Amino acid sequence: MTARPQQEFTDKVAIVTGAGSGIGRAAARAFADAGARVLGVGRRRHALKETAADHSAIGVHPADLRDPEAPQQIIDDAIDRWGRVDVLVSNAGVMRMMPLPQTTAEGIEDVFSLNVTAPSLLASAALPHLRRTGGTIVNVSSTFGHRPLPQAAHYAASKAAIEQLTRSWALELASDEIRINAVAPGPTESEALAAAGLPAADVEAVKRDEAARIPLGRRGEPEEVAAWILHLADPAAAWITGQVLTVDGGLDLT
Numbered sequence: 001m002t003a004r005p006q007q008e009f010t011d012k013v014a015i016v017t018g019a020g021s022g023i024g025r026a027a028a029r030a031f032a033d034a035g036a037r038v039l040g041v042g043r044r045r046h047a048l049k050e051t052a053a054d055h056s057a058i059g060v061h062p063a064d065l066r067d068p069e070a071p072q073q074i075i076d077d078a079i080d081r082w083g084r085v086d087v088l089v090s091n092a093g094v095m096r097m098m099p100l101p102q103t104t105a106e107g108i109e110d111v112f113s114l115n116v117t118a119p120s121l122l123a124s125a126a127l128p129h130l131r132r133t134g135g136t137i138v139n140v141s142s143t144f145g146h147r148p149l150p151q152a153a154h155y156a157a158s159k160a161a162i163e164q165l166t167r168s169w170a171l172e173l174a175s176d177e178i179r180i181n182a183v184a185p186g187p188t189e190s191e192a193l194a195a196a197g198l199p200a201a202d203v204e205a206v207k208r209d210e211a212a213r214i215p216l217g218r219r220g221e222p223e224e225v226a227a228w229i230l231h232l233a234d235p236a237a238a239w240i241t242g243q244v245l246t247v248d249g250g251l252d253l254t
């Protein structure tokens, strides 16, 4: 007999951004397996549909999170479907190589609009509903949110920003019993390197180099990061707030 996954999130509603691939896809499926109804957000409808295949509890909401109207529309969609929001996972993000000589206002805006502004507007739009449910937010940072990343300084800075937002909101909302935490993954299998514009040959070289630098000797799997997103959102983690959990095979220690 196959063991049934535990159903810690039965009757709860989770919103997961960037649910069409990588860490977001794994998280959306894991919340659904744990009993939640899940709204998966991303730009590509077909990728979201693939995430939702075989998971009838996952609904899809195609949207570009750089559109300032998208966050309120996403929350409204979840409320129209299910009447509540318990968990917000702000996972969608972009990595962009941008050495200082090539730094442009457009490049900075591209990174910050998705990695910082969108999670902020989503958290704000979700707040009345999180107050009602005693809900929780899990932001997705990076190992490079708290260590330097030459050639991609604005990516690192955007992740440092989400870590400071996590800590500040945790204090701001503690009296509402809303918990805010973050997971900071290290190099993890996903579409991120290709989405950053690296050619396929360079992607393979970067992956080899990263695996060699990680103490546990390999890149992570999206499911290994998603598991910690779920743990932090779990009601059993009721006394944890304002924390950034690094999940990176020990890279942060080097």
Ligand SMILES: NC(=O)c1ccc[n+]([C@@H]2O[C@H](COP(=O)([O-])OP(=O)(O)OC[C@H]3O[C@@H](n4cnc5c(N)ncnc54)[C@H](OP(=O)(O)O)[C@@H]3O)[C@@H](O)[C@H]2O)c1
Binding pocket: 017, 018, 019, 020, 021, 022, 023, 024, 041, 042, 043, 044, 045, 047, 063, 064, 065, 066, 091, 092, 093, 094, 095, 114, 140, 141, 142, 143, 184, 185, 186, 187, 188, 189, 190, 191, 192, 193, 195
């Ligand atoms: N993989 C790693 O090595 C690693 C390491 C540290 C941190 N992270 C962080 O982990 C998070 C997830 O990344 P991942 O590794 O799973 O990469 P990924 O596979 O590239 O996933 C990112 C997701 O975000 C969505 N997205 C991108 N731009 C969007 C927009 N404007 N509006 C809505 N959705 C958008 C993408 O779907 P669409 O293109 O369809 O919109 C995609 O499904 C990111 O915040 C990333 O910075 C990843």
